[in-house]
Amino acid sequence: MVYLHSLIATVLLLTQKLVLSVVGLVAQKTSIGVIVVELKFVSCVGMNIGLMIFTLTGTILRTSMPKVNQATETPQYLRPYEFLGLELTYKAGDKDAYADCIYCEREGKMGIKVETGQFRCNVCEEKGNIRVFMQKLQELSFEATTTQDYKELAANRKLYTDETLIHWQLGKSILTGDWLIPGWNVEGKLTGLYRYIKNGDRMMLMPTPTLGHHLLGMNLFDKQCAVLYVCEGSWDSMCLWETLRLAKPSGEGYVATSNPQASLLADANVIGVPSASVFYENWCDLLGGKTINLMAQNDHERIHSKTKKRIAPASYEGMLKIHKMLLQADHPPESVNMIFWGDKGWTEELPTGYDVRDMITS
Numbered sequence: 001m002v003y004l005h006s007l008i009a010t011v012l013l014l015t016q017k018l019v020l021s022v023v024g025l026v027a028q029k030t031s032i033g034v035i036v037v038e039l040k041f042v043s044c045v046g047m048n049i050g051l052m053i054f055t056l057t058g059t060i061l062r063t064s065m066p067k068v069n070q071a072t073e074t075p076q077y078l079r080p081y082e083f084l085g086l087e088l089t090y091k092a093g094d095k096d097a098y099a100d101c102i103y104c105e106r107e108g109k110m111g112i113k114v115e116t117g118q119f120r121c122n123v124c125e126e127k128g129n130i131r132v133f134m135q136k137l138q139e140l141s142f143e144a145t146t147t148q149d150y151k152e153l154a155a156n157r158k159l160y161t162d163e164t165l166i167h168w169q170l171g172k173s174i175l176t177g178d179w180l181i182p183g184w185n186v187e188g189k190l191t192g193l194y195r196y197i198k199n200g201d202r203m204m205l206m207p208t209p210t211l212g213h214h215l216l217g218m219n220l221f222d223k224q225c226a227v228l229y230v231c232e233g234s235w236d237s238m239c240l241w242e243t244l245r246l247a248k249p250s251g252e253g254y255v256a257t258s259n260p261q262a263s264l265l266a267d268a269n270v271i272g273v274p275s276a277s278v279f280y281e282n283w284c285d286l287l288g289g290k291t292i293n294l295m296a297q298n299d300h301e302r303i304h305s306k307t308k309k310r311i312a313p314a315s316y317e318g319m320l321k322i323h324k325m326l327l328q329a330d331h332p333p334e335s336v337n338m339i340f341w342g343d344k345g346w347t348e349e350l351p352t353g354y355d356v357r358d359m360i361t362s
Contacts, residue, residue, distance in 0.1 A: 036268060075119030079209040080130045083135060084193065085175025090114070101126070102136060102174070109203040134193050134208070141171035141180050155181065158361040159237050164242040168234075169219055179251045181205060181234050183214025183274075184295065188221055194234075194274070205234060216272030217241065217285065226334075228287060230322070231295045232315055237272030239357040240295065244268055276318025279325060288331030294319045294338040296345070300352035316345040 010230055017096075075090075082088055090097035094114060101110040104124035114120045120127035142245055149172050150162035159165070173180050176195070183192035192214040194205040207213055215264050216234050220241070229244075231237040244265040248257040257263050272285075273279055276296065299313035339356070341347050351358075 025078040028184070031362055044166075054182070075114050076114060076210055077130075078114060080211060081112060081119075081133065083206075083209050084134070085173055085178075086110075088112070102133075102140060104148050112320065117305070130208075131210070133135070133189060135190055136183055136188060137175070137316075138169070138171060138180060140174045142169055144169075144174050145171045150342065158357060159235075159239055160242050164238050167220060168217060168238055179201045181216065182215060182219065182220030183207070185214065186218070186283060188218045191202060191217075213274045213278045213280070215286075216274070217270060221269050221271065221286075224334070225267050225269045225290075227291045229268065229270045229293045229295055230287075231270065232276045232297055232318075233274070234272050236295060236297075236355050236357045237270050239360055241270040242267065243360055244270065273322075276315045276322070279318075279322045281325065281329075284326055284329035285331060288329060290333050292326065292333045292336045294322060294336065294343075295356050296339055297351045298341040298346050298352065300348060302347060313346045 008200065022317070060134070073214050074088075078088060078090065079097065079362050086099040086101050088097040089108065096111045096113060098108050099112065100107045101121040101122050101124060101127040103110075103121055106123045109123045110119055110121045117131060119129075132271075147162070150170075152166055153170070154160075154162035155293045170184050172178070173195070173197040179209065180194040181194040181196060182190050183194055185191045191212045192208050194207055194214075195204055196203060196212075198204075229237075229240055231240055241341050245263050246256055246258075247254045248262050249264070249265050254264075260266065273283075296319040299315040299316035301313055303312055319338055321340065326333050326336055341350060341354070354357050
């Protein structure tokens with residue numbers, strides 16, 4: 001079937017050329033330990049593809065977290081509301097800021113405490129903290145998003161179906177018109193919203209200030225599944241999720257299916273981390289006892305413009321650090337695998353930043 005270009009299949013798929021470049025590599029010593037490479041071949045609808053995974057063991061290092069940009073002129077507890085699109089009426093020294101209420105839509109009636117961030121509408125009397133506000137904003141934005149909106153974003157992000165965006169609960173903000181991507185904690189509760197906005201010359205996911213970072217796709221997480229794929233970013237995660245959901249194994253490799261219970265997703269979860277450099281220690285608990293597949297991107301090595309020193313590939317190094325954190329966890333995974341794009345973990349034969357979504361949709 002023509003649309004099997006999005007089902008080539010299971011994720012850790014590398015071209016024959018890439019695979020042949022590392023055939024025969026069994027173990028490689030590095031500064032962090034020993035890389036063991038396991039090589040297998042599978043076939044899919046007449047195409048030769050390689051499935052390659054490698055497992056790492058080594059010294060434990062900790063990962064650092066990127067800082068969330070925060071404005072300085074707006075009081076701390078008002079920054080999230082302002083970032084999410086509320087037009088605040090506030091001046092220095094005020095105890096409360098005021099904005100239009102998203103519940104009853106009365107102008108200037110929602111008061112927000114400067115010292116705590118608690119809000120209350122003086123008309124409809126809805127009240128809560130920033131998380132309650134985000135939940136309502138996400139709910140209203142999700143409901144207001146049109147089918148055409150979803151189709152346009154799916155095409156732009158090279159997703160096979162716009163239904164994937166609905167499953168992941170994306171919505172166009174009723175306040176700003178930007179796409180909102182929900183972030184979740186390990187319990188599957190909404191704890192943050194990312195705005196998909198232009199930053200400089202490219203589109204990026206920007207987190208709500210002061211609230212840290214969050215997992216993506218946890219609303220779909222099934223604790224009973226034995227396999228977990230960890231992708232970098234939302235679009236890779238969604239593309240991989242829908243691919244697994246639309247494919248099933250057969251005697252000929254992989255074929256399309258409309259039954260999720262028979263699909264490759266039946267015993268697997270797919271979640272996203274905002275960046276390979278972002279992984280909190282409490283997230284390790286989620287991965288305990290499972291088979292983990294870390295889906296690094298093919299970031300290239302760079303040269304520092306001033307020092308001329310080599311800078312290790314960001315995604316590859318970040319995923320290695322995540323692996324080490326998992327090894328150290330009180331409840332470690334059953335096994336940890338990682339996509340391997342070349343004999344150094346990356347290759348110049350593919351563009352820098354090349355990822356699973358690029359592979360699936362190419």
